[in-house]
Amino acid sequence: MFDLILRGAKLVDANGERCADLAIIDQKIAALLAPGTPAETRATRDVRGLVILPGLVDTHVHLCDPGYTHKEDFDSGTRAAALGGVTTLLDMPTDLPITTHASDLREKMTLAGGRIHVDVGFQVAKLRDHPSIDDVRALDPVSFELFMAGVPEAYRHDTQEALMNSLKALRPLNTLACISPGDHSLQSAPQTDTGRAGLNALLASRPPVFEAAGIANAVLAAAATGARVHLRQGNSKLGVDTWRRLRDLADVSIETTPQALLLTEDVYDERRNFFKALPPFRPEGDRVALLAAVREGLIDMLVTDHAPHAHAEKAAHYDDFRDVPSGMPGVQTFLATLLHLVERGEITLRDIAKLCAHNPAQRFGLGATKGLLAPGYDADLLLLDPERSTTLRNEDQRSKARYTPFDGMHVSWSLAAVYLRGALKGETTPANGRVVTASA
The missing domain is CATH 2.30.40.10 (Urease, subunit C, domain 1)
Known part of the structure; x- marks a missing residue:
């Protein structure tokens, strides 16, 4: 029965x-x-x-628990996820402390107990010199996260040697290595200014070549080591063009976000602080190129990069634009933004099921139980x-951020x-x- x-x-x-x-x-x-x-x-x-669609699998979410629970926590973030059609999410390791060692991961799993409203997997940050990979792997995280720029030096894989060494260490563990691509040598600091100059400096600190160089180096490192690699958040035409030429060299995949498919740098003229995120939004030509890449099948999955901050943190005055916290909420609006893309003829319902359920579940080792409507x-x-x-409204958001960049959609x-x-x-x-x- x-x-x-x-x-x-x-x-x-x-x-x-x-x-x-x-x-x-x-x-x-x-x-x-x-x-x-x-x-x-x-x-x-x-x-x-x-x-009926399969529940969405969002593989790039910052729940901020432990350490930053004034921004989000397991309860609030997963409530918002359920309201946005996300039934499985993968939590990023950039909390306080950064999820690095087995003890950090055990603590996180314990904290989540009885407080999560959707299914949650955990990801671990890989140090350049990681003393306890086997201990962490024994807890079966869904991935190890590697960062090429913009993080403390101990986590920064800013040379090809460092990147390859970490991938060599991970390959025997049969685990997925997720890389946030970038080129640390190209990163410049935004000048002290909250006006347009400060914004321009932020955009200049993460130009498209920053992303493209990181993609190229990551794919080559994967090819050289045989590691399974997933690339975070492509959002530029140059990055997509680089990816198109190199992706067949290795076992690699890539993601982008609904906001990169819907928004351009023009939004900074509205509520600048609230739209500050990394990577920054690009001109219209980059958005069009990303959409074309999705239709071409070059993009393997769509994710939110849900990275909430308290409304007061975003609304505050900052003398230095670098100090404006980077990131925006996204899990509660994930499905709605995808359906908006369907209305515009940019993607189909089947694309949602493929890019936001089946593909991410398969890539992150959940494909035996998640992502399909099948016995x-x-x-x-x-x-x-x-x-x-x-209609998306700020007042309906359950994230502690209490706003959405898509208010009024x-x-x-x-x-x-x-x-x-x-x-x-x-x-x-x-x-x-x-x-x-x-x-x-």
Whole structure:
């Protein structure tokens, strides 16, 4: 006997679209039945007219817990994620302390217990000289994070030798190495100025060649070592062009964000501090090139880089533009921004299922249970209503940031329901998320 059958919806995942009744047993999808097939079940829900997508898998999220919990924490961040259609997220290691050693990862896992509303995996920052990789790997994090610029020296892989040494150390562990690409030698400090000059200095400190050089060096290091590598946040035409030419050299993948596909540097003329993030937004030509790369199949996944800060931190006056905290919230608006791209004809619903569920789950070792609407997979489901619209508003945000860069965006879809492993999510639903780990 099934626990629940959802009848009458159109199902869309990376494999295509079909009409089927979806049956659930013990938190898993048990069967896809021909519409109207008689079956014994404890409960039935009529979902005719709705579309079911697999829950989104966001592999680039900063939950800020521990150490920066005035910005976000496990409870607030994962509540926001569930409201945005994200049923699995992977937490970045840039907290306080930076998640580096086995003791840091154990503490994080313990802190998350009973406080997460979606499934969460953890990522570990790789030191240039890491004394305890085996101990950390024994806890099965979903990836190791390597940074090429913009971090403390002990974590900075700013030479090809340092990058290759770390990749050589990770390769025997059969783990994914995620690299934030950049070229430290090109990075200049923004001048002390909060006006347009300060903004121009920020843009000059992270030019497209900064990203492109990092992509090139990372791909070459992956090719030389045989390591599995994922590149963070491509957002420039030069970066995409470099990626196109080199990607076949190694086992590599790359991500970008909805904000890079929707926003340009013109937004800095509105609320400059609130749009400050790294990498910075680019001119229109870069945005168009990124969209073309998505349609071409060059981009492997879309992520949010959810990096919230308290509203007061963003709104404060800073004498030095460098001191404005970098990052924006994104998990609660993830699905809505993707659907906005669908409305504009830039991507399809199947693209969402592929780029934001199937591909990230596969790449990060979760593909046996996440990312598809198929028997044996977790019943992580999004029910979309094409007849009801949504308007994004600051006052509706559950992140501690309490704002969205997409305030006022109108989307002619709504998220009617979210299921996490077969359980219907809601504002008062208990924290029933669990920690997920990569499969070896």
